Amino acid sequence: MPSQHDVAVRANVSFMTVSRVVNNHPRVKKETRERVLKAIRELGYYPDASARALNARKTNNIGLIFPRKEYVFSRSFYVELSVELEDQLSHRGYHLFLGMTKTGDDYRDPSHLVKERKVDGLILVAPPTGDPEVEHLNREGLPFVILHGRSDTADCDYVDTDNVLGTTLILEHLFALGHRRIGFVSGNMAEINAQDRFDTYRNELKARDIPFDRSVVYRGDWSIESGYDAFCALHRRKTDITAIFFSNDQMALGAIRAAYENNVLIPEDISISGYDDIKYASFAVPALTTVRQPLDGLAAATADLILGRLSGNQSPRKIVLKPELKIRSSCRRIR
Amino acid sequence: MPSQHDVAVRANVSFMTVSRVVNNHPRVKKETRERVLKAIRELGYYPDASARALNARKTNNIGLIFPRKEYVFSRSFYVELSVELEDQLSHRGYHLFLGMTKTGDDYRDPSHLVKERKVDGLILVAPPTGDPEVEHLNREGLPFVILHGRSDTADCDYVDTDNVLGTTLILEHLFALGHRRIGFVSGNMAEINAQDRFDTYRNELKARDIPFDRSVVYRGDWSIESGYDAFCALHRRKTDITAIFFSNDQMALGAIRAAYENNVLIPEDISISGYDDIKYASFAVPALTTVRQPLDGLAAATADLILGRLSGNQSPRKIVLKPELKIRSSCRRIR
């Protein structure tokens, strides 16, 4: 691989001039520039990212960190989000580094990535509440942004959608359709998003003087399987619920399968709702009534925050976007 | 951020000794090592990846390249594969770099990543046939592996599953159930996997003296939408097909939706099959009969090949794994 030195020799200039040309420095005679450019082309020269990074103390890489290996499986919402993020960041000259923290003995601390300067900063996707890693990063002043979540202990940048509003939107829709007894299936309660949705559920019941009933609640973990299990469990319990709120689409999809196996019709016998509006939600049978989170907005805001952080912004910024209700056919008016 | 120099001062040794300790060099007196380790801990020292990379001319990063932005959306199979890959590579000390080549004027050439030494090598996921990029990489001798595909022009490493076998497995199953008139929905025909499946379809028909009928074939692009469109189109054409082979699960899922809207029952009125066995396939209603590709095996082989390449292997290796038929309920015996 040719270096600036090789180019310099070929173009009969010093390697410093080459460096200037490469970096579009204005003070280079046009004719010299052309000559250098020609040599660069002929040699197939490319600047060495490591050398640049070493010198500039900046890699132009951002780490995208998922909390568990299985996580990406469970929530295709995050796949769509990652693609959007890659798009945003690449337009601004950054590359995306993929990281998964594993659970158990295989646990990998993402802060290493920035301490070793593999990346300039981190995007933490939905970290568990009270994640020591978050506080660690915050304490050390390392640049990071939480995407889909926040920290109650550390004061840091985060981007999220309004879970209270989203959950309320769904529940109001259900109430408007005449439902009073509504089951609830949570996501992984280690995450604040799951907690928020649950809390909102309780509050909305209370606001309508509907007693909270633990037996119509099921703790899921966002996965299709847990949605399936949730439906089966709630069905076995023979409660009188007429609708179930699932904390994400995947679980609602699992429930559709479970309903089929249990010979219950959706929405004739029971209404169900999802959350996220993943791509597949509108193709399900029945199409899922759900809440859409603004992917583009989330990605753009996240890119903004992390890059702002890297360029020295100190004061934490919190961005909360509005979700939107998508009414389709998995919920119907109660008879 | 402290450097080896800072650690050296604190531990009263030269920075060279620090380097040795960091790299587990055996020839360091135990006592000295402890002292250095202590200083490292106290200072919170971490080796600088850029400096290391510059020196070693090796980044320990691998680029994972997807052909189009929309691609990951369309095939959740690749998400599952990516997670597996990250797992494999991280165990061997490598990090994964995410790259998407865009189409149109926003096209980004992935070879830049290795020329600029951001990564040591590339994993190309399902590149289009005759991709100039592949030949380019091959010509320049840059380390790369094709995952799910191959090159007819360039002689290079690739990992794939046996598309001929996979397609045959499905078709034999369909024939055994009595189907003779079988529709075909292709993936994106720019990709060799899509072509192989189509070719196999034609060959299997020919082997049974069933005439090939263009009107029961639809060109899809792997997406849910195209599966939906495919079903509608084939249905409108009023052919006498009793089964449809979809080149992946996503499209079959779209077809289930389309069938529902057109009041046709699966599998009572028509049998359909998928391909890939994505997570959701077994939860669909009806559960999809499909072909399972060995994710772990693909990921392990890919990791093997690219790392082998990096450590100097010259002769191209081609690995083709066997798929497995998953019989569920979307195909039934013809009356």
Next chain:
DNA sequence: CTGTTAGCGCATTCAG
């Protein structure tokens, strides 16, 4: 407008 000097943090080579 162009070249020289120096140093980013680390590891290889060679001395002691």
Next chain:
DNA sequence: CTGAATGCGCTAACAG
């Protein structure tokens, strides 16, 4: 077993 010198490829700061 440890240290000193040297260079990886690049750029900022300072000459000329």
